[in-house]
Amino acid sequence: MVGPYTTTSPISHEALLVALASPGHGAVVSFVGVVRDHHDGRAVVGLSYSAYRDMAERECGNIVQETEARFGVRIALQHRIGDLAVGDAAVLVVAAAPHRDAAFDACRAVIDAVKRRVPIWKHEHHADGSSTWVDPTAGGSG
Amino acid sequence: MAFLHVRTFARYAELLGDPIELDVQLPISVPSLSAALRRLPRGDLLPAQLLIAIDQHLAQPDQVIVGTEEVAILPPLAGG
Numbered sequence: 199m200v201g202p203y204t205t206t207s208p209i210s211h212e213a214l215l216v217a218l219a220s221p222g223h224g225a226v227v228s229f230v231g232v233v234r235d236h237h238d239g240r241a242v243v244g245l246s247y248s249a250y251r252d253m254a255e256r257e258c259g260n261i262v263q264e265t266e267a268r269f270g271v272r273i274a275l276q277h278r279i280g281d282l283a284v285g286d287a288a289v290l291v292v293a294a295a296p297h298r299d300a301a302f303d304a305c306r307a308v309i310d311a312v313k314r315r316v317p318i319w320k321h322e323h324h325a326d327g328s329s330t331w332v333d334p335t336a337g338g339s340g
Numbered sequence: 341m342a343f344l345h346v347r348t349f350a351r352y353a354e355l356l357g358d359p360i361e362l363d364v365q366l367p368i369s370v371p372s373l374s375a376a377l378r379r380l381p382r383g384d385l386l387p388a389q390l391l392i393a394i395d396q397h398l399a400q401p402d403q404v405i406v407g408t409e410e411v412a413i414l415p416p417l418a419g420g
Contacts, residue, residue: 231420247419250349250412253396254419277419289420309420317393318419319350331351335416 199274203258204249204318206280209287214274218294223272225298227305231289233282237332241325245332247279247288250317261311269304271295277318288320342366344405346377347412355382366407370399377413391416 199217211228218226233245254277262273274292282288291308295301312318313334320332341363348358356377364376374390377383391414392399398414405411 248350249419250347250393250396250414253393253412256396313417313420315417316419317349317414317417319415320418321350331415332418333351333416334418 199262199272201255201259203262203275204251204254204277204279206278209276209278209290211287211290211292214276214290214292218272218274218292220272220294222296223294224296225301226292226294227298227301228293229289229291229305229309230287231309233284233286233288235284237322240322242284242322243325244281244283244323245288246281246321246323247277248319248321249277249279251279253317257316258312261308261315265293265304265308265311269293269295269300269307271300271304273304273308275308275312277312277316279318342407344368344373344407344411346373347410349412349414351415352386352413355385356380367404370394370401370403370405373405373411386413 235242258275262275265273272294277289291305293301293305321329322332323329344362344364346360346362348356370392378386393412393414394409
């Protein structure tokens, strides 16, 4: 799937499923990353995502192309930017393949690569009114 | 000496402002740029292993910046 891969609008799972629909793809696997209400033992009320948008688009495109070629699948990917509340979808990966093994493997490969390679950051807002930048290199699962 | 514009994001934008205008000798190596950034006010809060992007690609330690590139420093990535 071509970009844009980053969006300030809510992500539509249905739209991405429709975009990937193909009679030859009998397996479709989705991963949805959702804003949760806690992190590292602190209550979280929301996240603000920011990005180096041009580089993020380029890197997401690279990840999609590499994964499609490696696993023989089709990939849809979108990442939210902006202010999100608990329960909002922050990132969505859909992998469609003829069979399930490739779809599961490709979906996992994409979300792992997004976390490792795409210049996106999240500012975490806590229930006590404080905010911190999330740093996965400092521990915690991000 | 010449001015090199460096884009910053997220926590680094809060720390250092965005963009940074850095007075350096060009061309400059990636390690030398990193050292120059760490000499800025509050630059000591940057990590020793600083992620630098050149023309929207992660820089390698042996790369050299001539001054015409788009240069950015990236806080630890936290997408997903």
